[in-house]
Amino acid sequence: MFFDKQKVKHMIETLVKKAQQSTYEEAAAIIQAGGLVAFPTETVYGLGANALDKNAVESIFIAKGRPQDNPLIVHIYDKSQINSIAREVSQQAQALIDAFMPGAITIVLKKSDTIPYCVTAGLDSVGIRMPDKAEAREFLKYCGVPVAAPSANISTKISPTSADFVYRDMKGRIPLIIDGGSCEVGIESTVVDMTADKPVILRPGAITLDMIKDVLDSIESFKGKDVSKLPSPGMKYRHYAPQCETVIADTLDSALSYYDKAVKDGKNPVILCKTQNIALLENRNSINLGCNGTEVCKNIYQSLREGEEGFDLIICENLGQEGVYASVMNRIIKAAGGNFV
Numbered sequence: 482m483f484f485d486k487q488k489v490k491h492m493i494e495t496l497v498k499k500a501q502q503s504t505y506e507e508a509a510a511i512i513q514a515g516g517l518v519a520f521p522t523e524t525v526y527g528l529g530a531n532a533l534d535k536n537a538v539e540s541i542f543i544a545k546g547r548p549q550d551n552p553l554i555v556h557i558y559d560k561s562q563i564n565s566i567a568r569e570v571s572q573q574a575q576a577l578i579d580a581f582m583p584g585a586i587t588i589v590l591k592k593s594d595t596i597p598y599c600v601t602a603g604l605d606s607v608g609i610r611m612p613d614k615a616e617a618r619e620f621l622k623y624c625g626v627p628v629a630a631p632s633a634n635i636s637t638k639i640s641p642t643s644a645d646f647v648y649r650d651m652k653g654r655i656p657l658i659i660d661g662g663s664c665e666v667g668i669e670s671t672v673v674d675m676t677a678d679k680p681v682i683l684r685p686g687a688i689t690l691d692m693i694k695d696v697l698d699s700i701e702s703f704k705g706k707d708v709s710k711l712p713s714p715g716m717k718y719r720h721y722a723p724q725c726e727t728v729i730a731d732t733l734d735s736a737l738s739y740y741d742k743a744v745k746d747g748k749n750p751v752i753l754c755k756t757q758n759i760a761l762l763e764n765r766n767s768i769n770l771g772c773n774g775t776e777v778c779k780n781i782y783q784s785l786r787e788g789e790e791g792f793d794l795i796i797c798e799n800l801g802q803e804g805v806y807a808s809v810m811n812r813i814i815k816a817a818g819g820n821f822v
């Protein structure tokens with residue numbers, strides 16, 4: 482009988498279990514034994530391993546197909562853990578911690594020796610995040626160790642905001658997914674680098690520049706273009722990429738004309754837009770992103786997934802740069818490979 486040994490070795494049964502005490506116990510046992518568990522957070526689902534176990538951390542990169550030079554975030558359930566993970570916490574960093582942790586923020590600090598370099602991809606800094614979602618905190622508490630976790634998607638794909646989305650990417654690769662329902666925030670945490678003289682937002686998120694400005698003396702968004710000098714290696718990789726062509730329409734008119742031309746060319750397009758604009762599309766295919774920043778943020782990844790599954794062209798409305806829309810647009814621009822029509 483012919484079979485691919487390599488494949489057989491890697492195919493494992495993936496269970497999806499409701500977030501409850503027995504599941505946390507099982508999950509913690511897997512983490513402590515060096516295995517991987519996907520878990521819900523308020524931003525997106527994470528793919529967790531014991532951050533202090535090099536082999537376990539390496540298996541995250543394998544399961545995701547993630548480039549080795551892209552560092553992982555370390556997740557905690559209690560602020561007291563920060564002292565053993567970071568070498569120093571400046572006054573400004575402490576102000577951020579006090580204002581936004583637990584929550585949708587990752588704070589990059591100088592790392593201590595306890596965190597292996599495979600977590601930080603060789604960097605002397607470490608991203609620390611304390612999720613706010615109760616199921617995440619429970620899971621992390623049961624684990625009792627800092628948990629390294631990227632988003633639980635295959636590298637380059639859209640981050641998962643439900644257990645079902647995790648299952649589709651991670652089936653056969655990991656033993657357990659904790660199902661904690663859908664993620665309330667919907668896009669990944671704001672990453673703030675506090676290791677340099679001036680704090681910098683490396684990745685925008687639901688905690689916006691303006692919110693951070695209220696807390697820090699100075700903060701700026703990363704604007705560099707030279708990818709070889711990027712402070713956050715993740716910035717140079719293709720991300721959030723739907724399986725089908727994806728474009729951003731600068732105006733509603735350009736969305737409609739691009740849509741109508743695509744139909745003439747035999748395509749099956751869909752327009753992603755805010756509730757307020759749905760009626761203007763008449764009977765064209767549409768996905769409703771919601772009527773405000775919070776809703777659009779929560780719905781964007783699921784909508785991109787619906788788009789790639791049901792259609793062969795996604796046309797997304799330009800949402801502008803006001804507040805959290807700037808963070809959502811950051812993801813959409815990457816999903817569209819910067820393609821505006």
Ligand code: TXA
Pocket residue numbers: 522524525526527528551552553554587589601604606607608610630631632633668669670671672674683684712713714715716
């Ligand atoms: O909301 C989130 O942050 C989710 C949930 C699961 O917590 N996690 C997440 O992880 O989005 P990931 O690995 O998909 O994205 C982490 C980002 C990457 O762009 C990475 O390059 C950056 O954070 N990063 C991590 N450690 C860093 C460090 N020491 N210095 C600079 N950037 C870092």
Ligand code: MG
Pocket residue numbers: 631632640
């Ligand atoms: Mg990710």
